[in-house]
Amino acid sequence: MAPGRRARLGDDPIRQAHRLRAAARTHRRGVDVTDAGTPGASLTIRDNRTGQEYDVPIVDGTIRAADLGKIKSDDEQPGLAVYDPGFTNTASCRSSVTYIDGDKGILEYRGYPIEQLAEHSNFLEVAYLLIHGELPTKEQYEAWEHEITFHTFVHENVKSLMQGFRYDAHPMGMLMASVGALSTFYPAAGNIHDADNRHMQIVRMIAKMPTLGAWSFRHAQGKPYVYPDNDLSYTANFLSMLFKMSESKYQPDERLVKALDVLFILHADHEQNCSANAVRSVGSSQVDPYSSVAAGIGALFGPLHGGANEAVLRMLRRIGSKENIPAFIEGVKNGDERLMGFGHRVYKNYDPRARIIKKAADDVFEVTGVNPLLEIAQELEKIALEDEYFVKRKLYPNVDFYSGLIYEALEFPPEMFTVLFAIGRTPGWLAQWNELVQDKEQKIARPKQIYTGDRGLTFTPAAERWA
Numbered sequence: 001m002a003p004g005r006r007a008r009l010g011d012d013p014i015r016q017a018h019r020l021r022a023a024a025r026t027h028r029r030g031v032d033v034t035d036a037g038t039p040g041a042s043l044t045i046r047d048n049r050t051g052q053e054y055d056v057p058i059v060d061g062t063i064r065a066a067d068l069g070k071i072k073s074d075d076e077q078p079g080l081a082v083y084d085p086g087f088t089n090t091a092s093c094r095s096s097v098t099y100i101d102g103d104k105g106i107l108e109y110r111g112y113p114i115e116q117l118a119e120h121s122n123f124l125e126v127a128y129l130l131i132h133g134e135l136p137t138k139e140q141y142e143a144w145e146h147e148i149t150f151h152t153f154v155h156e157n158v159k160s161l162m163q164g165f166r167y168d169a170h171p172m173g174m175l176m177a178s179v180g181a182l183s184t185f186y187p188a189a190g191n192i193h194d195a196d197n198r199h200m201q202i203v204r205m206i207a208k209m210p211t212l213g214a215w216s217f218r219h220a221q222g223k224p225y226v227y228p229d230n231d232l233s234y235t236a237n238f239l240s241m242l243f244k245m246s247e248s249k250y251q252p253d254e255r256l257v258k259a260l261d262v263l264f265i266l267h268a269d270h271e272q273n274c275s276a277n278a279v280r281s282v283g284s285s286q287v288d289p290y291s292s293v294a295a296g297i298g299a300l301f302g303p304l305h306g307g308a309n310e311a312v313l314r315m316l317r318r319i320g321s322k323e324n325i326p327a328f329i330e331g332v333k334n335g336d337e338r339l340m341g342f343g344h345r346v347y348k349n350y351d352p353r354a355r356i357i358k359k360a361a362d363d364v365f366e367v368t369g370v371n372p373l374l375e376i377a378q379e380l381e382k383i384a385l386e387d388e389y390f391v392k393r394k395l396y397p398n399v400d401f402y403s404g405l406i407y408e409a410l411e412f413p414p415e416m417f418t419v420l421f422a423i424g425r426t427p428g429w430l431a432q433w434n435e436l437v438q439d440k441e442q443k444i445a446r447p448k449q450i451y452t453g454d455r456g457l458t459f460t461p462a463a464e465r466w467a
């Protein structure tokens with residue numbers, strides 16, 4: 001193209017369809033914050049290397065990276081790319097699972113506010129909602145509950161596999177390995193393009209996760225593994241597999257069941273976080289869902305993702321008493337350390353889950369007695385929320401600030417915290433995976449790189465180099 005001319009990049013039928021859908025959404029919501037539905041919305045780019053200008057279509061507040069790839073300084077050179085370590089400003093998919101508005105502190109699953117789900121729903125119904133996209137009818141819910149209950153048992157060889165771990169194996173490592181191993185028990189799971197088959201594996205995984213999580217907990221304690229009790233609810237059965245000893249039937253306190261169920265709901269999905277991205281990235285190779293979810297568990301294992309609540313407990317223990325809080329806060333403000341459980345990459349407001357967790361904490365402490373660290377946490381929150389340093393940076397309590405206190409009161413060792421998170425997150429991972437598999441626009445994940453190494457060196461065989 002002659003210099004100075006303006007090229008209009010990409011406006012294929014898929015994008016036109018997206019724009020129409022975006023326009024319909026905009027119309028429904030009555031607001032347009034992203035240029036979603038503006039026909040012809042575009043970005044003009046001038047490439048100062050060549051003097052050429054390009055019009056790049058904007059749909060849903062995004063431009064296509066592939067359009068940038070068409071911008072070249074000459075035909076020999078690769079096209080323009082974006083450099084975005086950590087994908088901080090790159091959309092990797094279109095998703096209708098979870099909506100977050102971090103500035104306003106909004107979290108919705110399939111359009112339903114988390115507050116309403118936590119108060120009026122239960123974890124299994126939320127799992128159904130995430131997977132199927134809508135709330136179940138009575139018949140659908142009963143069938144779903146029956147299916148999940150029916151599949152809680154695992155093959156005896158899974159038990160032998162888990163028993164093979166060292167006595168001090170981390171339960172999260174055991175969970176990751178045993179979920180990955182399930183792919184060998186269900187080889188048909190590789191048939192990911194069959195909807196019935198996908199449904200079967202989704203049911204199995206949600207059903208078996210508490211069994212595997214509870215057994216990894218019992219293993220560390222040297223206690224016999226407890227088989228599922230399918231007369232109990234999903235969460236009550238989990239507590240039974242964790243804590244049952246010689247009694248013929250374990251009946252957990254309903255207040256604890258409810259609190260743990262709420263915690264599962266709060267953790268059920270959080271759109272494109274590190275582990276969801278891992279599930280999608282591995283799943284994009286079209287491998288079976290057990291392998292994909294095992295990758296998600298691996299991502300969640302990391303301290304930057306699932307481990308912050310444990311860090312909160314360590315911090316509270318170190319502070320020790322309310323009198324030490326001002327000195328601790330001064331240290332944080334001087335940059336010596338961070339106030340763990342505060343701040344979030346997305347939420348620049350009170351994390352809506354933290355509010356709900358505070359209420360769940362009260363319910364749990366009513367049964368277990370108050371965790372002595374609670375007083376320090378509450379005072380710390382009060383002081384931080386009034387302090388200019390935290391206010392200016394929009395640092396508010398996140399989901400991890402209080403969850404560790406609850407888990408500790410329920411007598412979970414810190415290593416179990418991420419296992420609980422993983423059980424709650426499983427429906428979200430599977431909803432993301434299910435969406436990925438059916439998304440015609442998705443391709444195998446393969447980011448670009450900026451190569452910084454040597455080129456064209458001449459190899460000298462070892463015998464010559466070492467002579």
Ligand SMILES: CC(C)(COP(=O)(O)OP(=O)(O)OC[C@H]1O[C@@H](n2cnc3c(N)ncnc32)[C@H](O)[C@@H]1OP(=O)(O)O)[C@@H](O)C(=O)NCCC(=O)NCCS
Pocket residue numbers: 308332337338339340341342343344345346393395398399400
């Ligand atoms: C979650 C977290 C990693 C998000 O980080 P981020 O979005 O990359 O934010 P940044 O690291 O850019 O922080 C922005 C500013 O706030 C400060 N800040 C962020 N979190 C802070 C915290 N918990 N305590 C003290 N200061 C904090 C940073 O020092 C930075 O200050 P500056 O602008 O003066 O340099 C971060 O808030 C954090 O480390 N929190 C504590 C760990 C935690 O609770 N993680 C669980 C998340 S669910």
